Amino acid sequence: MFLRSATRRNSVRQAAASDASHESFTRLRNLASRWRDGPAPLVFLLPPLLVATWFVPDYDLQRLAKFLIFAILAMGLDFLAGRGHLVSLGQAGFFAIGAYSFALLAGTCDGEPLLSLLLGMLVAGLIAGGFACLAGVPALRTRGVYFLMVTLALGQMVFYALHDIPLFGGSDGIFVCASPRAIEVLSLSGSRVYYLMTVASFGFAVLLFWCLRRSFFGTLLGASATAEVRLAALGYAVLPIRLAAFTLVGAVAGYAGALEAMRFRFVNPELATWHLSGLLLVMVILGGRNRLWGAVLGAALVIGLEDLLVYWFPDHWQIGIGVLAVVVALFLPNGVLFFARRLSFRRLGVWLVRQKESPLR
Amino acid sequence: MTLGTEFAGTEFASEVLPLRAEGLTRRFGRFTALRSVSVSLRQNEIHGLIGPNGAGKTTLLRLLGGQDQPERGGEIWLSGQRVTHRAAWKRARLGLGRSFQRARLFTDMTIADNLVLAIRGRSFARGGNYTSGGAQIRQAAERAMAEVSLAERSNELVRNLSHGERRLVELAMAFAGTADSESRVVLLDEPLAGLGAGETVQATEVIRRNKNGRAVLMIEHDLDAVFELADRITVLIAGEAVVEGTREEVLRDPRVRAAYLPAGGADR
Secondary structure, three states, X not given: OHHHHOOHHHHHHHHHHHOHHHXXXXXXXXXXXXXXXXXXXXHHHHHHHHXXXXXXXXXXXXXXXXXXXXXXXXXXXXXXXXXXOOOOOXXXXXXXXXXXXXXXXXXXXXXXXXXXXXXXXXHHHHHHHHHHHHHHHHHOOOOHHHHXXXXXXXXXXXXXXXXXXXXXXXXXXXEOOOOHHHHHHHOHHXXXXXXHHHHHHHHXXXXXXXXXXXXXXXXXXXXXXXXXXXXXXXXXXXXXXXXXXXXXXXXHHHHHHHHHHHHHOEEOHXXXXXXXXXXXXXXXXXXXXXXXXXXXXXXXXXXXXXXXXHHHOOOOHHHHHHHHHHHHHHHOOOOHHHHHXXXXXXXXXXXXXXXXXXXXX | OOOHHHHHHHHOOOOOOOEEEEEEEEEEOOEEEEEEEEEEEOOOEEEEEEOOOOOOHHHHHHHXXXXXXXOOOOEEEEOOEEOOOXXXXXXXXXXXXXXXXXXXXXXXXXXXXXXXXXXXHHHHHHOOOOOOOHHHHHHHHHHHHHHOOOHHHOOOEHHHOOHHHHHHHHHHHHHOOXXXXXXXXXXXXXXXXXXXXXXXXXXXXXXXXXXXOOEEEEEOXXXXXXXXXXXXXXXXXXXXXXXXXXXXXXXXXXXXXXXXXXXXXXXX
């Protein structure tokens, strides 16, 4: 599609192309950048993740699964906040709705265990998406900071609903009451099956958001962020575009919530706290917004740092995240991914080309 | 020939005007920005809208374009359909195009993509959808870019363009369309503001060339350009349409001379 060329890199490419001495290097770099912004890094990421299934202890598999779940969540939030400038602080609410839906529904289906689990996850996603759609109608009438506050309030409503309605077990939460055969799949001996499901979900999420970003829908969402009034004046209804994005990302968050519910086979209102929504935003900001892999990198940084810091500062590990956030904001306002790209390909390539053309040789 | 309201009421009642608005009032708190303004646009005509700063020109355009709502009592018809309370995007689908005083473009997209988006949006008016007619839309985009001499730079990001070039893109977007889905009513908010001499000539030429088959309403401070381009002119002073007519009729009006034109500036 014609609109697919709508990327900033295009002009960077052209500017560089005018400089003949860099042409061969530019061609290489174009290839690299097309690769890096597509799903191609999955090729390098998936094999180690899959191999880990058999060589990594159970505890670390759990941590990896947590990283993958948060990466899915952060990718969704980045599509909303990075592409559509819809900075939501309520994603944890949809995450928790998905988790609780799964916990309550998993027992109702006693068929082929894997299929019933998958069905449960999809239904959890649908339910969370439904709630997102309902919440989006009023929330999306606001913009900017107001949207942030409204989504924060919606998230808190979910938290208190889960906390105070007896069905949801108060602050103790509830166990995932899956059928005995499904429990077997999720039990310790079967934690590999669960982990593989998470890896597959992550792969699908990457493909999904890659397609969304390239699609006309993704372009419209971005356009609604840069010039909303203009988009409406061209004949596009802006609210349905935003609502579709909000609903879709809510559904993905619900699906991720179902994965999280399976991780410990237990859910509690902690899942809906706004801290979690805030942490997701930190991931997006740290990694680099409006980039397919930015949120994934951010999730890896935060979860990885948590693992490291909890060892030394079990109670105050968030301080480390805070310091990192400040450092990134000061020195890498476009996120770590941006830095990584420049460092790895551009700088090195330019330096190499200069060496080759040096008059001293 | 006197005021536009009379056209709307009597002579042209049987003919469907591309755009007709009556009794538009807009208050902001106690301040009345527009007081019962009526305006009607005719096919193949450029209608100039002039007036001193703060006269309510942009407010009027916002009401017509659907970016703002008039007070009760005002009515707007687009090609015979009452659109007073319809959203901007619905009016756009009825064939209304507009440009903005400060260029509002999709800055992180290329010029070509901006135009494609504009033309695709317009194609909805003719039953187009999000995927149909890609080839025609691309051709139309190329035509539109050639018209403002930006065809060679079609893949340039809009954020890298100068102010004047952005204004030209705005203009191109207001007029662009495939053969069967062009805008029929175009509202231009100061299309020449801040343009260099060469760009002014170019923009003027674009507006003149695109007048056929359309009704154009143009706010402009550059009086030379207005008098050169516009077939009819409405003068808005302090929220009221004081006079409407040809260049000579407008210049003859003492209120216009007193309130708007600098001493001697109009004696040409």
